[in-house]
Amino acid sequence: MSFKDLQLNRPILRAVAEAGYDNPTLVQEKTIPFVLAKKDVIVSAQTGTGKTAAFALPILQQLFDKQEGSKKGKKIRALIISPTRELAIQINENFKKYSTYTNLRTTVVFGGASIEPQIDVLKKGVDILIATPGRLLDLHKQDIINLDYIETLVLDEADLMLDMGFIDDVKKIERLCTNEKQILLFSATIPFKVEQLANTILNTPERVEVAQNxxxxxxxxxxxxxxxxxxxxxxxxxxxxxxxxxxxxxxxxxxxxxxxxxxxxxxxxxxxxxxxxxxxxxxxxxxxxxxxxxxxxxxxxxxxxxxxxxxxxxxxxxxxxxxxxxxxxxxxxxxxxxxxxxxxxxxxxxxxxxxxxxxxxxxxxxxxxxIEDHPYPLDPKAKKEIHRTPGKSKHKKGRKSEASKKKKKRWY
Structure with a gap:
């Protein structure tokens, strides 16, 4: 299967190809159709299985179909909640990469950093917001963030989020969003407390499981x-x-x-x-x-x-x-x-x-x-390789044709 088979549009396919990806991973192949069909989804998959693109690509696709041209009037229509700032930054980079050829704007907010620059970007208007729970609620309390237009809410690394004690924040954020929203829950494992949360907030979800080897x-x-x-x-x-x-x-x-x-x-x-x-x-x-x-x-x-x-x-x-x-x-x-x-x-x-x-x-x-940590990595954009021993010419070393010797102009 190729990304084209997943009904993604050309600007997104172009960005995916430029990022060096040929075919969807298993988790992407199974999840993207459900997201595009507006279903709630629970995905059990470890880090490294390509799950960020499993929600980023279909969200971009849905928002692209009705994107607004002007930056000023933009409303936050997709919200991704992440437990840690590192993960939030990484998700933001992925969204930016995949939305290169669209007018969609993405930003990330997290605690432990100055709030002013984050407020400035938000005031300019964004379509997609990636946030850690604490900073999001802080900005909402200050009336900087409006969650009345959220179409898709993503809870990433749900098990880690609950382990870190964010359960009440997550429930509060979910209540602040519209009732009609689609919810996507991603978790490395589905322990009882994640299952409980899913039962509370998701609406007849589809399940995707990609087992770890x-x-x-x-x-x-x-x-x-x-x-x-x-x-x-x-x-x-x-x-x-x-x-x-x-x-x-x-x-x-x-x-x-x-x-x-x-x-x-x-x-x-x-x-x-x-x-x-x-x-x-x-x-x-x-x-x-x-x-x-x-x-x-x-x-x-x-x-x-x-x-x-x-x-x-x-x-x-x-x-x-x-x-x-x-x-x-x-x-x-x-x-x-x-x-x-x-x-x-x-x-x-x-x-x-x-x-x-x-x-x-x-x-x-x-x-x-x-395994990426090895001395001979392959360029992700490499297609097929022309195999030639490096540094070897088909001519013997130091051999020149008579014609080339005659043509050569000397500088002295």
Whole structure:
């Protein structure tokens, strides 16, 4: 699915594309249609699943359809309540980014900062307000903020908000808004007190749950690294050095890829065996036995070669190349964390493999954990990469054609 399929208009799609996003995340895919249909929604999703855009994009879409041209007459029509100033600032930045090509104005108010500049911006008129509860009520008491025109109220990180003791403030803010408003409640978890709050203020809500991968029945933590194709081997060495101990199965798409990686890892002092279609049965059995007997702790294989082999004690699976079929991904990672044990899968995704991530997440109904803290990040706007060894020309070093030598004007 693409953002276009979610019925978003062109100015918003353009801003989303410029922000470097190709396809909606699971939580966006499930939530946006409900918001556009004016339903109340409860969303259970962890930070990092793309939930800010899950409410920002449809809110911008709804307000865009009837936006007012002049700044002065603007009324606050969408209100986002956030428990912390850091989160409020982050949400504001997202709204600003996605509303680049609209006339919609956004601002953020929070405590612990001077109130005067915030009042000045509010007096100029805004469409969307992001606020922490205390500062919002303060400004309302001073008649600076009018909540009579609110169409959508978002409660973000509801569980954290209630843990911080904001329950009464949240209820008060909800009462100050119009009765006809739409309410969107986002929470990492839905404990009893969040459920109670939802029952009190939401009107027959739709529910969206995006499970965290730590709660998968397979006990597999699924990590995803976006990386340029040319840096995959370096990233593999980095992950092996810093993240994994024990027995590891690495999947590559081709037998050439298997051999190349095996050679590199051996040069770096790792004990490695490999399986691919060109190996004789004897050599395959020998490789597998060496791996099972811990003479080698890394086995590199293609999917075809690995099919049907049973390895009981696997600590990790590395998807060096992502499979084009999402079912293959499920089979691969199912080889670790067997019989109640835990395990980890590491998937390396280059620009041209992003489409595979989308279909994998769709199939397993989970958001993979994106690991951004690594030395070889992929530019989020990268589409496909032209793979050329850096610094190498197709000509031999120092070789010039006779014609170019003749043409060259000397400066001396």
């Amino acid at each position: 730590s709660s998968t029945s397979k006990n597999v933590d699924q990590a995803l690294y976006y990386v340029p194709k040319k840096n995959k081997i370096e990233l593999c060495l980095h992950v092996l050095r810093n993240n994994i101990k024990g027995s590891i199965l690495i999947f590559r798409r081709t037998k050439f890829g298997v051999e190349k990686l095996e050679e590199t890892l051996k040069k770096n002092g790792y004990k490695v065996e490999s399986l691919h279609g060109d190996k004789s049965q004897n050599l395959r059995e020998e490789a597998l036995n060496n791996f099972k007997l811990n003479h080698a702790n890394i086995l590199i294989a293609t999917d075809v070669a690995a099919r049907g082999i049973d390895i009981k004690e696997l600590d990790a699976v590395i998807n060096f190349d992502l499979p084009s079929k999402p079912e293959t991904y499920v089979h691969r990672i199912g080889r670790t964390a067997r019989a109640g044990k835990t395990g980890t899968s590491y998937s390396f995704c280059s620009a041209d493999e992003k489409v595979y991530v989308a279909s994998i997440q769709q199939l397993i109904q989970l958001q993979l954990d994106v």
